[in-house]
Amino acid sequence: MTQPNKSMNEEQLAGHEGDDVLTSSVPEQIHPVVTEAHTLPEPKRIQRLSPQVSDKIAAGEVVERPAAVIKELVENAIDAGSTRIVVEVEQGGKKYIRVTDNGCGMNPEDVPLAFERHATSKVASIDDLVSLRTLGFRGEALSSIAAVSYLELTTRRQKDEEGLHMTLAGGRETDRRATSAAHGTTVVVKDLFFNTPARLKFMKSAASEAAYISDLMTKLALSHPGISFQFVLDKRLVFKTPGDDKVFSAAYATLERGLTRSLFEFSFENELVKVTGWASKIDYTRGNRNYQMTFVNGRYVKSRMTLDAIQYAYQGLLPGSRFPAVLLYLEIQPDACDVNIHPQKTEIKFEREDALRNFLSVELKRALEQRQQVPVKSFVAKPAFEPGPSAPVPALDSFNRPKSHTESPYNGINIRRDSSSSGTESTLGSDTKLNSVTGTKTESVSDTKTNLVTGTHTDSVTGTDLDPETDPSAISVTGTNSKNVPVTQTSNVSRESGSSYGGRDFTKHSEPIRFDSTLLENLVIPETRFAGLEEAARPTETAPTETLYDSARYVGQLFKSFLMYEKENHILLIDQHAAHEKILYARMKRDYERREVVRQLLVEPILIECDQATALLLGERSETLEKIGFTLEPFGETDFILREVPMLFDVPGTKRFFEQLKDKESAHELRAAAQKPIEDRLMSMACKAAVKSNDALTPFEAAQLIKELRTLESPYTCPHGRPLVVRMERQEIEKKFLRT
Template sequence: MPLWYNWGMKIQQLSDQLASQIAAGEVVERPSSVVKELVENAIDAGATSINIDVRQGGRESIQIADNGMGIATEEIETAFLRHATSKLSSIEDLNAIRTLGFRGEALAAISAVSQVTIVSRAEGADAGTRLVLEAGVVVNRERVGAPQGTVIVVENLFYNVPARLKFLKTAATEKRLIDEFVTRYALAYPQIRFRLTHNGRITFQSSGSGQVRDVLVAIYGPEIARQLLEIGDQRLEAESESSSLQSPASDSRSSIQVTGFVGSPGVHFANRGQITLFVNGRWIKDTQLTYAVIQAYHTLLPSGRYPLGLIFMQLPPEDVDVNVHPTKTEVRFRQGKAPFGTVQRAVRQTLVADAPTRQMSAWALGSNDGDSPGWMGALNPEAFIGGGGEQADLALSWLDETDSQDGMDGTLPLPEPEGETESQLPIMRVVGQVGASYIITEGPEGMFLIDQQAAHQRALFEQLQTEWAADNVTVQTLSTGTAVTLSETQAKLVEQFQEAVARVGVQFEAFGPNTFMVRAVPKIAASADPARLLISVATELEQSKGVVEEAGLVTAVCQTISLRPGQSLTLAQMEQLIRNLEKCADPFTDLHGKPTFIYLSVAQLAREFGRI
């Protein structure tokens, strides 16, 4: 007999009060949930000013005051009934939600687990109404004088549900969660003036100017706000995955618009908490879209660091289902994976477009104190844009891929150019190599110290990624296969994702228990050890914990075949490596977001030698 079965109880319908308290657990998880629901109601009411006052992290009281349209006297009690709402009335309305609230559960859920006082005067009314509720039951009602709008006070949250109360975090933690929510909505609605106070002290306020950048300054400060890049209006006509189920007359295409701001690669954090997503003005949580933002920074950030992103998506209401979870923070898209690609492309294009300006500004400020104009002031930028001579083969396949310290003999003639591409680096003259790891070059008004491994990885990655994106990786078939034995876990993974591995150029077949025969490798890795390539790919699959991203496999291949520190290069080899770096779309960082080079201006060198 199941342990939960109670012989002494009959099946019966729960009381309204108990049902409301159970439902409240889905909608009202903590004080920040109360703030969220009440602020969203204020926004839906057309408020242009919203004041939030919180005491003891929301445990003692939460007060939300707005100047919206208010609640009519005859409707104020109805507003606290379960499933009572003015925001939809039919199934057609539910299929195209245009408001933040719609379920009609928030006020009932909040009042069921707290003591609530509300004062509201509707637009055009000559007086307001004051209503007091305890545990969802009305205990007082009276007419009062009040300005248009609504003031609602929630006190002693969870006073009648002690089990919920003991699971609340500290006041400081609850305060932080409330801060995060209010600042998010201030960004999404810059035309609304928000003010947030904790224990009587103002901790955040926005001007309501309508300018998102004003809110960004208020949240992050002027220094970080200056480093945020605005995403140009990106639109995609997306084909719905469900279009095959629609009638021939229906239009299965819809427009997805992406705007917002992202931080330059120099702005990064220890977690994903600074990536904020909005869909049609609603803050949402979506792991796939968050990953789209992170993936757009691939190779631009140090390992373990995450970007700042503020992403606004607009699409037809009927193309997004917001009725997924009681908290309304999860949504489903009719277009399937289309939003992921649109967000990733919008962020990546913004970062790539900013790269030359960002790096040139850094060089121009090389003197740091204005003593020297730097090379930007000494040379016309046209003198180096497009420089670098002939187009070099990004593969550098002639490089020795072993860890030998004996040096590398011979050179390879540079291939014929395939077409001119604009370089983001100035023309550089190779001077030599130091420590068999760094290449010294002379550029305009200074010198560059280039990490040969980082530069080689970047060049390899951009070629292989370009081929992979076009589903056209050039492979080199091996005359004799190479047998590789993997761990049982790795063997299962490479078998499961064999097709994905083949798309990055590593082709193999089963050759025995946990053993595989490598038959082909990417052409750029023709001189590499095939066994090392398959092991690297298998390791990447294992570390991805089942969430396989083919771009990660591209990275694994390039890391395996790139130069190692301590490999001596000939002058011709160094020159070719520099030419390949000059032709990269993003020559500034390696695959982990670390710099490929360091620039020292002539002015900096003069100061070190005491010349100035």
């Protein structure tokens, strides 16, 4: 209610008893709507759109470009039970598209009805939408295509003596007659968007549209390898698939040869889904995810969930800017997914998405670990690829696999023997060791250096390792004594210069160089991205039954940076820094994952300023953020105060995390984003602690390095995804000597 004008005294108010004083005393400018004339426009009448207008509007959603026309027509051909489909395109599909199939054909009486909106033979009731087995079901494709083009359709059922030919222009029928034709259906689309100049104006060049069509045809051919696809572009055959129901055959016909030589097959299933597919080894990578394709019940779909699963499976195997190729085929109950989201039917939602993501990630990673992921290097300009897919190698039971040094806490690197160290026979610094083979004792020399990997000591004059369990003259990966000669005692050797193996004098260090293991005691990786799921099947710490390093003979150290091994008809070159870095990273990560979440209190709390939408998002995800290790408190209506963060998070990294928070659509993406900075910090710590280039290693040190690599899940790449071992074939070396 409006209050009286304060300038009015009590007498004035008393003189207006019975009047509407409170209203009349208000200045006129407070009610401009009442005092000023304001004319409103006359509302337009609601009317029903004509079929021509409504069809063109609908066509804009379904027929986005020529590739969309081909997608709808080919999917209809697939639903008709075709075994052979021919697609012909000219000028990027803008002038001419022809799709021919040998399917069941159409009933002549149904042909005119097929060009009406929402007319279909694939769905009859609402219940049919939850049990779809066909690619098409919306009943919009033919009417939308016909509305914006000149269209011809010829069809005949196998039992009919003659077929039917029908032509339309802009959605209107212009001709219908009987004709002779092979059984099946042929659809010709000419002058696409001839009656919608606005859409035609923004069409890309013929070459660009042809590229979209080629990509689409590749996906369609891979989605149904049992159908023979023939793709003709501007009267030139692009590819033809055999239709033998083999994915590899379709991939070989449609994809580049370098990829097909690197593919290997995998399959696994549970009560939710049956998964088959082909994936590339690490010798083939791409700069984008274009070759990561997902097919659900024979339909190509775009799914962020499957991309996340693939990324997790290849984590640590490829550099961050490179991506693998994966053809992923899922067979799932139709009522467990929904494709009725967009007219193009490429988006999909899964009923139990978190469970599917976890299962795909773990099993695909296990399939990768069962194969030796080692790039083959050649002297020629182009890289040589390994032959086709190899037979799967069963995973080694965790109880039978070689024991890893990662099973024990990491105590750092000691590259110098402490002269005052002493202890029992099991202590690395002891002066006397018990030979486990002969039972005799071995005396240590006076001038030794400490093994960079294990802490054992080495003669500084000869460079031979003093561990009696290993013969330095014939060292192998397994560390066994090839000569089986008992070593009873070693004489002391002294040298004035004090120089050590490889010309380096490690005795000059006043203190051992160690990585402080106490740094790990209070640090922790937050809950993994797959934790907390009912169907969680956590990855096990298993290693392949066989590795490339088995039975390899040590040759020597190259440039004080690479370890050279000989095996059968090839040479292995191992980056010593990358190998040691991978071992240390595996230890550190394991230690983190075994501890509870530890938070660090910020000295100066961070103010998180949000708009209304982001504030609601933070409030919704507060429980997930708390589990990860962030402590947030409301500060005003939309802002928050951050008081605690997970260990290993710094202030800049924390700010970046919350800036990107609004882009994370699920709790899974939230956990993954929080895990990334911690993994980066672990990689940095492992890199700094590992042996470097120009560090001379003894044969025993090299053997111990390889021995630990054999126990890792992925012993062929460093934590950053770069290869730590390459293989050179004997034949390539012989070529350089003209011995081929």
